[in-house]
Amino acid sequence: MSKKDVKKVVLAYSGGLDTSIILKWLQDEYKAEVITFTADLGQGEEVEPARVKAIACGIKPENVFILDIKEEFVKDYVFPMFRANAIYEGEYLLGTSIARPLIAKKLIDIANETGADAVSHGATGKGNDQVRFEIGALALRPDIKVIAPWREWELNSRESLLEYARKHGIEIAQKHLDKDGNPAISPYSMDANLLHISYEGLHLENPSNEPEESMWLWTTPPELAPDEAEYLTLTYKNGDPIALNGEQMSPATLLEKLNQYGNKHGIGRVDIVENRYVGMKARGCYETPGGTIMLKAHRAIESICLDREAAHLKDELMPKYAKLIYQGYWFSPEREMLQAAIDATQKNVEGDVRVKLYKGNVMVVGRESVNSLYDDAYSTFEKDEVYNQKDAEGFIRLNALRFIIAGKNPNRK
Structure with missing residues (x-):
């Protein structure tokens, strides 16, 4: 699908630096109608300002979607993952990873509802999120076009993004406080x-x-x-x-x-x-x-x-x-x-x-637990009436049998 074939695109929109610039860039480069989706996943900051900002950027009010999906996130994504005790490489509890499929699902839901033929995200070409968003979206709707601006534009640094924002009059929310307590763009x-x-x-x-x-x-x-x-x-x-x-x-x-x-x-x-x-x-x-x-x-x-x-x-x-x-x-x-x-x-x-x-x-x-398999009648170090310690001898010898047979062969090293 070429740029001219894209009529409507749903953008995963936070109102931050990257997605604010992407919104403008999509309007200019694709000449498409942009629909914004902001997810309230319990990130600890207000999401409603994204509505005001999107409308100020020319998005129709009916094309601004802000969804509280905290309960769905925890019930249908976090809890199933924790049933598995999932940890990546021994330490990472997959906090970002597990949110991406739900965002992808909502992007596709909104695209289906509004008749959009494309979705877009702010993940970079170096990261994991581009894969998570796009595989998720394509698994749910194989014919969707995915627009990844970081893989198309020449804005390849934070400074170039800030310059683009200044040039086009894009206001960037300053939610971070510097060491002197003044509002600033987060250094991370x-x-x-x-x-x-x-x-x-x-x-x-x-x-x-x-x-x-x-x-x-x-x-x-x-x-x-x-x-x-x-x-x-x-x-x-x-x-x-x-x-x-x-x-x-x-x-x-x-x-x-x-x-x-x-x-x-x-x-x-x-x-x-x-x-x-x-x-x-x-x-x-x-x-x-x-x-x-x-x-x-x-x-x-x-x-x-x-x-x-x-x-x-x-x-x-x-x-x-x-x-x-x-x-x-x-x-x-x-x-x-x-x-x-x-x-x-x-x-x-x-x-x-x-x-x-x-x-x-x-x-x-x-x-x-009422379903506990721990039975102190068997586990006690005190006298018991249920476990015959002599049974362990045959158990051990049978499990050691292959070692015993191998050890009797004088030719084995």
């Missing part, structure tokens, strides 16, 4: 939703530089966190948390509350160098306060509810599942297949987990 590339906030670029591009303390926005420095520990109880049903300290909550509300506790106690900071799908290594810093608590608690309730081999197989599948999410394959048959297997393990994962929060740490201090 940032992304936020109810699960996490990320930071990349500039000072962080040297992996030996310690992050500046002023960078972290969501968590108290662990050194300044309360000197007294705090206890929480999470209640699980079918592998999902449904209540906090005995109070039932919606998925988004529960995660928001956990974020508040994690923030207070300095929990969830991560500084990693990760392998991007496009090939290079990249340094990123993340804050995932509530998710860090949730992951620890979920593994704790699984430890008493899951069969050993099911738990071990699940742990073997997890890196593949996490990689699929990281690389943008949420809507793939293989992810759906793995999800079905994971969800099948969760039907008996219910009960309460008690955790202790203290200066950046989450410690499990108790877990109980």
Whole structure:
């Protein structure tokens, strides 16, 4: 599809630097009607100003879509991912990755509703998000045209974007405060939703530089966190948390509350160098306060509810599942297949987990379930009436039999 064939395009629009410029660029380069979509994913800032800004840029009011999708995000994307205990490369809780398929889905929904023939995003040609947005969109609507301005235009730096904005009179919101407390454009590339906030670029591009303390926005420095520990109880049903300290909550509300506790106690900071799908290594810093608590608690309730081999197989599948999410394959048959297997393990994962929060740490201090496989009649170190310790001898010798046979052959090295 050529530029002249594009009549309507749905833009994933935040109102920030990149997408504000993309909006103008689409109008000028494609001569197309632009429809904006702004997602409220619980990023911690007002999204309504995006409506005013879009209209000021010539977008018809009926073509401005602002959707509160926090509950859908947590219930249908975050919770299924946490049932798998998904972590990418041992540390990253996939906060940005898991939001992209939902945004792609809404872009396609709006395109279908408005008769648009294209969608557009602000991801760069160096990052993972371009893959996530586009694979997601094409999986849901194979005939859609995807416009990725970063792969078309010659604006290849933050300075060139700012110059373009000045030239075309585009107002850029200054949400960041500099060291003197004055409004400024953030020095980092940032992304936020109810699960996490990320930071990349500039000072962080040297992996030996310690992050500046002023960078972290969501968590108290662990050194300044309360000197007294705090206890929480999470209640699980079918592998999902449904209540906090005995109070039932919606998925988004529960995660928001956990974020508040994690923030207070300095929990969830991560500084990693990760392998991007496009090939290079990249340094990123993340804050995932509530998710860090949730992951620890979920593994704790699984430890008493899951069969050993099911738990071990699940742990073997997890890196593949996490990689699929990281690389943008949420809507793939293989992810759906793995999800079905994971969800099948969760039907008996219910009960309460008690955790202790203290200066950046989450410690499990108790877990109980009506479906528990922990039986103290078997596990006790005291006298019991159910386990014959002599049975272990034959068990051990049978498992060692291949070593015994190999050891009797004098020709083997």
